[in-house]
Amino acid sequence: MKKLIAGNWKMNGNLAANEALLRDIAAGLPAQPACAVAVCVPAPYMAQFKAMVAAVPVLSGIDLGAQDVSSQQSGAFTGEVSAAMLKEFGCRYAIVGHSERRHYHGETDAVVADKAKAALAAGITPIVCVGETLAEREAGQTGEVVKRQLAAVIHTNGHCISEIVLAYEPVWAIGTGKTATPEEAQAVHAVLRTQLKAATDQVARVKILYGGSMNASNAASLLAQADIDGGLIGGASLKAPDFLKIIAAANA
Ligand code: PGA
Numbered sequence: 001m002k003k004l005i006a007g008n009w010k011m012n013g014n015l016a017a018n019e020a021l022l023r024d025i026a027a028g029l030p031a032q033p034a035c036a037v038a039v040c041v042p043a044p045y046m047a048q049f050k051a052m053v054a055a056v057p058v059l060s061g062i063d064l065g066a067q068d069v070s071s072q073q074s075g076a077f078t079g080e081v082s083a084a085m086l087k088e089f090g091c092r093y094a095i096v097g098h099s100e101r102r103h104y105h106g107e108t109d110a111v112v113a114d115k116a117k118a119a120l121a122a123g124i125t126p127i128v129c130v131g132e133t134l135a136e137r138e139a140g141q142t143g144e145v146v147k148r149q150l151a152a153v154i155h156t157n158g159h160c161i162s163e164i165v166l167a168y169e170p171v172w173a174i175g176t177g178k179t180a181t182p183e184e185a186q187a188v189h190a191v192l193r194t195q196l197k198a199a200t201d202q203v204a205r206v207k208i209l210y211g212g213s214m215n216a217s218n219a220a221s222l223l224a225q226a227d228i229d230g231g232l233i234g235g236a237s238l239k240a241p242d243f244l245k246i247i248a249a250a251n252a
Contacts, residue, residue, distance in 0.1 A: 001204070001205075001207060001229055002034070002035060002036055003034075003035040003036070003207075003223060003229055003230040003250040004035060004036045004037075004038065004165065004207050004209060004229065004230035004231075004250075005035055005036070005037050005038070005230055005231050005233065005243075005246055005247050005250050006037075006038040006039070006040060006065060006093065006127060006165075006209065006230065006231070006232050006233065007038065007039040007040060007233050007234075007237025007238075007243055008040045008067060008095060008098070008211070008232055008233065008234050008237060009039065009040060009041050009042060009067075009237060009238060010067065010100070010234060011042060012042075012238055013041070013042065013045060013238075015045075015048060018041070018045055018048055018049075019048070019052065021238065021240055022039075022049070022052050022056070022059060023052075023056060024240030024241075025059075025062070025240045025243060025244065026056045026058040026059050027240075028240060028241070028244040029058055029061060029062070029244070029247070030247070030248070030251060033061065033247060033250075033251055034250070034251040035230065035247060035250035035251055036063065036230075037061065037062045037063070037247055038062060038063040038064065038065045038092065038093050039062055039063075039064065039065065039237065040064075040065035040066060040067050040093065040094075040095050040127075041064065041065070041066075041067075042067065043066060043067075043081050043086075046064060046066075046086075046089040046090075046091065047089065049064050050064070050089060050090055063092040063093060064089070064090050064091050064092060064093075065091060065092060065093030065094060065095065065127065066081070066086045066091050066093070066094040066095065066124075067094075067095050067098065068081070068094065068095065068096065068098070068101055068115070069081065069082070069083050069086060069094040069096060069115050069118060069119050069124065069126070070082050070083070070115070070118060071111060071114035071115045071117070071118050072118070073118070082118070082122075083118045083119050083121065083122030083124050084122050086119075086122070086124055087122045087123060087124060091124055092124065092125060093124065093125050093126070093127050093165070094115075094119045094124050094125075094126055094127070095126075095127045095129060095167075095232070096112055096115040096116050096119065096126045096127065096128055096129070097109075097112030097115070097116075097128055097129045097130065097149070097153075098129045098169070099129060099131055099169060099171045099174060100174075103171075109148065109149050109151075109152035109153075110152055110156070112128065112149070112152065112153065113152040113153045113155065113156035113157065114156060116128050116153050116156070116157055116164060117156050117157055117160075120157065120160050120163055120164070125163065125164065125165055126164050126165070127164075127165045127166075127167050127209070127232065128150075128153050128164050128165070128166050128167065129167045129168075129169050129211070129232070130145075130146045130149040130150055130166065130167070130168060130169070130192070131145075131146065131149075131168055131169040131170045131171050131174075131211075131212070132145040132146060132170060132171060132172075133145075133171045133172060134171065134172035137170065137172065142170075142188060143188070143191050146168065146188060146191065146192060147191065147192075147195055150166065150192060150195055150196075151195070154195075154196075154199045159200060161196065161199050161200050161206070162196075162200040162202035162203070162205050162206055163205075164206065165206070165207045165208075165209060166192060166196070166206060166207070166208045166209070167208070167209040167210070167211050167232045168185065168188050168189055168192060168208060168209070168210055168211070169210075169211035169212050169232060170185075170188075170212050171212075172212075173211075173212025173213050174211070174212045174213070174234065175213070175234060175235060176212075176213060177213050178212075178213060179212060179213040179214065179215075179218050179222070180210070180212060182221045182222050182224065182225050182228075183225075185210045185222060185225060185228060186225035186226065186227055186228060189208050189210070189225065189227035189228055190226075190227050192208055192227075193206075193208060193227050207229035207230055208227055208228065208229050209228075209229060209230040209231055209232045210222050210228050210230075210231055210232070211231060211232030211233065211234070213234075213235070214231040214232075214233050214236065214246065215233075215235075215236045215242060215246070216236065216241070216242045216245035216246060216249075219231060219245065219246040219249040219250070220249040220252065223249055223250050223252075230250060231246060231250070233246060
């Protein structure tokens with residue numbers, strides 16, 4: 001399966017910094033990357049991304065993603081951005097259920113499942129994040145937690161589950177510099193793959209990304225694992241040389 005390397009810029013950047021970052025990435029992007037590449041940018045910068053693709057054609061090899069999407073279609077939901085709006089700006093992906101959304105914005109498993117559904121209905125691939133906290137890992141609950149989070153998305157999305165991208169992001173590894181070892185990550189990915197297999201006969205289509213302090217030096221060993229089909233990259237996606245090294249590791 002073709003790997004996917006997706007950058008998650010989070011709430012970082014500005015017009016000048018984004019332009020420099022994208023130009024640097026474009027300059028180092030292999031002509032025909034063997035992996036798929038995406039950047040999930042803050043919503044106000046989607047138009048900038050589109051304009052830059054027109055100016056720097058190599059960037060058309062990078063797909064655009066959002067960092068969140070509303071579960072609602074339209075109406076009185078101040079501050080929300082609908083899947084249809086994202087689609088108008090050429091978004092191919094939308095991250096849903098990132099642990100920062102679950103934690104700071106109180107998003108429940110059911111809300112995350114509804115967001116995935118709204119994305120799919122608009123033709124956007126949701127990148128559904130699951131992952132345990134440090135306390136949950138230490139209590140031996142990792143499998144139970146990620147299975148509960150994924151079960152909600154399977155329940156709401158039925159056979160469409162084969163259309164999602166899944167991302168395992170242990171909360172304790174996000175932005176901390178602590179990475180799950182390749183073996184730890186692979187073990188959870190295998191659990192998730194088994195759960196997906198029971199839900200769809202199209203499991204071979206579902207990419208399962210790893211996220212949480214993936215960087216230029218640990219990417220290759222993580223991406224070498226049987227069930228790790230790519231990465232969701234936060235901090236390292238803001239530095240062109242690092243992001244390019246991760247793309248190169250996925251191409252190897
Ligand atoms: P990180 O973030 O790579 O900075 O740990 C990953 C993520 O939160 O998606």
